[in-house]
Amino acid sequence: MMEYSSNPLHFDPTGHELIAYNPRAGFMLGAFALCMLVSCGIWGVLARIASANFVLRGAVATGLLLFGAVAGLGYVLSSPQAPAPTKQPTNLFLEQVRPGFSR
Secondary structure (H helix, E strand, O other), X not given: OOXXXXXXXXXXXXXXXXXXXXHHHXXXXXXXXXXXXXXXXXXXXHHHOOOHHHHHHHHHHHHHHHHHHHHHHHHHHOOOOOOOOOOOOOOOOHHHHOOOOOO
């Protein structure tokens, strides 16, 4: 997401009403899958000596906690871009929209 354009050129929003264009959702899904894969791999080592029910619950809980930590850290580290400062405040009075028209 480093300088990833959320508004690509030639983007037609009418074609994406059913499936919204949201690149962050894909990154989150990938991070979730990777966290679950790592968690299941770690708990899979313990599967030989522990019961299957315990290992399965431990893998799911650890994967969810790991994903929460990764997503939370990503949220904290991603700084929202501040809007560019304007020289004058925006006034949308009728005089500015239609010069010469009085209220």
